[in-house]
Amino acid sequence: MGETPELRKTPLNEVHRASGAKMVDFGGWDMPVQYSGILDEHAAVRRAAGLFDVSHMGEIEIRGPQALDLVQQISTNNAAKLQTGQAHYSGLLYDHGGFVDDILVHKVADDSYFICVNASNQDKDFEHISAQNRFDCSVENAGPKYAQLAIQGPKALATLQKLTQTDLSSIRYYWFQDGEVSGDWARIARTGYTGEDGFEIYVAPEVACARWAEILDAGREFGIKPTGLGARNTLRLEAKMALYGHEIDASITPLEADLAWIVKFDKGDFTGKAALEKQKAAGLKRKLVGFEMRGRGIARDGYEVHLEGVPAGWVTSGGPAPALNKNIGLCYLPAGSAQPGVAIEIMIRNQPVEAVTVPTPFYKRAK
Amino acid sequence: MNYPENYRYTKEHEWVSMDGDVGTVGITFHAQSELGDIVYVDMPTPGAAVTAGESLGSVESVKAVSEIYSPVSGEVVEANETLKDAPEKLNDDPHGEAWLVKIRLSDKSQIQDLMDASKYQAYIGE
Structure with a gap:
């Protein structure tokens, strides 16, 4: 495996490498896929807290x-x-x-x-x-101005609160506040990509390494762990959150992706509206639905899905659901079959393996 | 990591340990370390014919599927059934308890083509 010199790096790259993280090329970025192990990191986020470097966003x-x-x-x-x-x-x-x-x-x-x-x-x-x-308007491609850290899990608030005067409990889910962490400016958003409570903070790249170390220190008493993209993927899949290039891409509309809730037809014009109205009027041909494996085997991205022995769709994301002890996935099926309780077969190395469509999200945290 | 001296190793990170004309086959410590948490193992059933360098089955980590390549040619005489319910043993004890299959070699001289422990360790850069 040769080093590709063009890979982009976050300000935390050397910190990840020094900690022994396994690094991968993620869409042109040199990113940590795991530190202690995906299952261990996944469990830490569900039970305590995990810290993610998402500065590539x-x-x-x-x-x-x-x-x-x-x-x-x-x-x-x-x-x-x-x-x-x-x-x-x-x-x-x-x-x-x-x-x-x-x-x-x-x-x-x-x-x-x-x-x-x-x-x-x-x-x-x-x-x-x-x-x-x-x-x-002024439109600025501002990626280099920010590092982004995600602190996720039931102990995320208690961890981050130790480092800021901003009252985190006053920030509601999907709200944010411009405040400080360790005295430096930070945009603190109560958002995330894990299905847990938590925060995503935007800070200056120069302070990213200091914040990383301080957050790990602050969360040590709760069992916080640095968490890589591997667990980020298993966590978001359990929470049924879409990943670009998998559930959604240029060939998929939000109506097909079970994201009609983010399409507001009554707000006025927007790019793509006419096409969506047309698709809605004609009726959807395919739709995203969740499934769990019944037979032995793990569905993976791109595997074919059969309905009554006939090719009918494909797996967009699949893998083990560590918090649920099941093998789960998301797939596209003809819209008429894209509801819970439908028996399907996933083609795993040319063998049909039984699965069934189920309600989503697969995992929902206790409020 | 300790790579047993009496095992022979492949470039695809399998090992084989000979007892008479039967070779016990597994994946190396290095292989499990590269894969990460192993959650699924698919192995051939006893009686299956296998060929050196061809797929013997697969192991799956949380993230991905990896083929296991047979280090030798012959007939599968036993598969390690305990791995079906406890694939994580492949992370814990890949050179011992978590062997995959036992193969009766069609020709014992085949293993001379494989690496010994010191060559394998040099190959993986340890």
Whole structure:
């Protein structure tokens, strides 16, 4: 395995390498896939807390008197409903209704929105948004300005609270506050990608290494662990959160991806709206649904799904669900069969293995 | 890590330990370490014919599927059934309790083509 010199690095790269993390090429970024082991890290997040370096994620900042107009044009959710300090999940679509990316939109002020986007999509997203900027906004591809750390798990709040004067319990789920951590500026959002309570903090890259060490120290009494992309994937799959390139991509619409809840047809025009209206009127042909294995075997991304012996769809994400002790997955099926309780077969190395569609999310934390 | 002196090793990170004309086959410590948490093992049933360098089965970690390549040609005489319910043993004791299959070799001289422990350790850079 040769080193690819062009891999991009987060400010924490050397910290990961020094800690013995296993590193992988993740969409062009040199990222930690695991530290102590995926199962161990997964359990830490479900029971206590995990700390993730997600500095590879991109940030795009939209500013100007008509910032809301541009955000409304480019995204599917209704940003007019956001209050200052509130965030929501949304879709960035092509005219044909397929995903450019899935995004988190944060309203910083009436004339300022902060959008968190996927690492490998950030330049494409920036171009896509800029091309629609007929509202005289400033659009900034701001990834290099921020490092992002995610502190996730039932002990995330207790851990982070030790390092900040900002009252974290006053930040509600999918809200954020600009405050400080260890005295340095931080945007503290109560968001995440694990199905647990927790925070995602945006800080200056220069302080990322200091924050990383301090958060691990603060969480030590609770059993916090550094957590890699491997566990991030098993955690998000249990919580049925979409991953670009798997559940969603340019060929998939939010209606197909079971994300109709982020499409607000009544908000006014947005890119992709006409295509979605047409698709809705014609009826969906395929839809995302969860399943669990009944037979022995693990479904993996890309495996074929059969209905009554006939090819009918494909697995978008599959693997073990460590917190549930099951093998689970998400797949596309003809819309008429995409509901819980349908017997399906996953083709594993040319052998059909029994599975059944189930309600999602697979895992839901106790409130 | 201790790589037993009497085992022979492949470039695909399997080992074989001979007893008469029967070879016990497993994956190396290095292999399990690269794979991470192993959650599933698929092995041939006794009676199956296997060929050196061809797929013998697979092991799956949380993240991915990996083929196991047979180090030798012959007939499977026993599979380690305890791994079906406890695949994590492959992480704990890959050179011992978590052997995969026993193969009756079609020709005992085959194992001369495999690496000894010191060559294997040099190969994996230890």
